[in-house]
Amino acid sequence: MANDVRDDGGSVSLRALEMAAQVRPQGQDISGRAEQVTLQLESAIGMGLLNPGERLPPESVMAEHLGVSPLTLRQSLAVLRSKGLLGTRRGRGGGSYVAGVLPVREAEITEHLRRHKSDDLRDLIDLAAATAGSAARLASRRSDEQDVRRLRKLAQRFASSSEPHMLRQADARLHIGLGVAAQSRRLTALLIQIHAELSPLTWGQAWLDAQSTAVAEHEALLKAIEQGDPGAAENTAITHFEREGALIINQRLAILTSDLADLADQR
Numbered sequence: 001m002a003n004d005v006r007d008d009g010g011s012v013s014l015r016a017l018e019m020a021a022q023v024r025p026q027g028q029d030i031s032g033r034a035e036q037v038t039l040q041l042e043s044a045i046g047m048g049l050l051n052p053g054e055r056l057p058p059e060s061v062m063a064e065h066l067g068v069s070p071l072t073l074r075q076s077l078a079v080l081r082s083k084g085l086l087g088t089r090r091g092r093g094g095g096s097y098v099a100g101v102l103p104v105r106e107a108e109i110t111e112h113l114r115r116h117k118s119d120d121l122r123d124l125i126d127l128a129a130a131t132a133g134s135a136a137r138l139a140s141r142r143s144d145e146q147d148v149r150r151l152r153k154l155a156q157r158f159a160s161s162s163e164p165h166m167l168r169q170a171d172a173r174l175h176i177g178l179g180v181a182a183q184s185r186r187l188t189a190l191l192i193q194i195h196a197e198l199s200p201l202t203w204g205q206a207w208l209d210a211q212s213t214a215v216a217e218h219e220a221l222l223k224a225i226e227q228g229d230p231g232a233a234e235n236t237a238i239t240h241f242e243r244e245g246a247l248i249i250n251q252r253l254a255i256l257t258s259d260l261a262d263l264a265d266q267r
Helices: 014-021 033-046 059-066 070-082 106-115 118-142 145-160 164-181 185-201 211-226 230-266
Strands: 086-089 095-098
Touching: 014 033, 014 059, 033 070, 033 164, 033 185, 059 070, 070 086, 106 185, 106 230, 118 164, 118 185, 118 211, 118 230, 145 164, 145 211, 164 185, 164 211, 185 230, 211 230
Parallel strands: none
Antiparallel strands: 086 095
8 A cells, every 4th residue: 555646757556546546427328338438537637646747557457457448448548638637658668658647627626515415415525524534543553754754745735726627636635645654445446536526626726715724724734643542633634524514514505595596486
């Protein structure tokens, strides 16, 4: 579990590819395996598991790790190229590489929130808080210096970011990193899936005023992990996710209230 996702403009690690393969698109009509892989890779880019400038592995390796045929993979890569998320380099050391990022768009967040039911959102947030709490507790017992350095690097990236898409990526990466630091593949896989669903709802305008609060909560969480305090680590992680979950619920309620007001005006 020591190998995390590379973000230095080099090559995408096989561990990053494994993480991308663990994304299971939810709440969307998927017409086939090619579309599923497209959504998996798109989500991985949105969460910062795959980063701009990183070169993808050979198609045969990618197809094997994603569990699809090379033809299906090529169809997915072609769609991602058409969206500007992937590019192609020629010659020695060439191949496909990550070329773009997924911007944070208020309209898309609004539509995602409209599609979710309140009960489903609360269940997802409860699962996120419980999973992060368990991962943080185990990380305080099992993490090593390399794990803590990686988490600190991600927390610093979040604290120094101002662009919404960078905040979304750094936040998701830090939370997924708790599973890595806990030395648990199952917890990591669950956190990946949770954030594949949560990330599209986060770091719109309503969230930006809360960045300093999130920075302080991240610091408290990392301090508890460094000090080997399982109770503090778990409680801090749960409190952090419950606060972010309240942001999501409140934003959805505001959207529904506005929609009802618009309908009343039309009558």
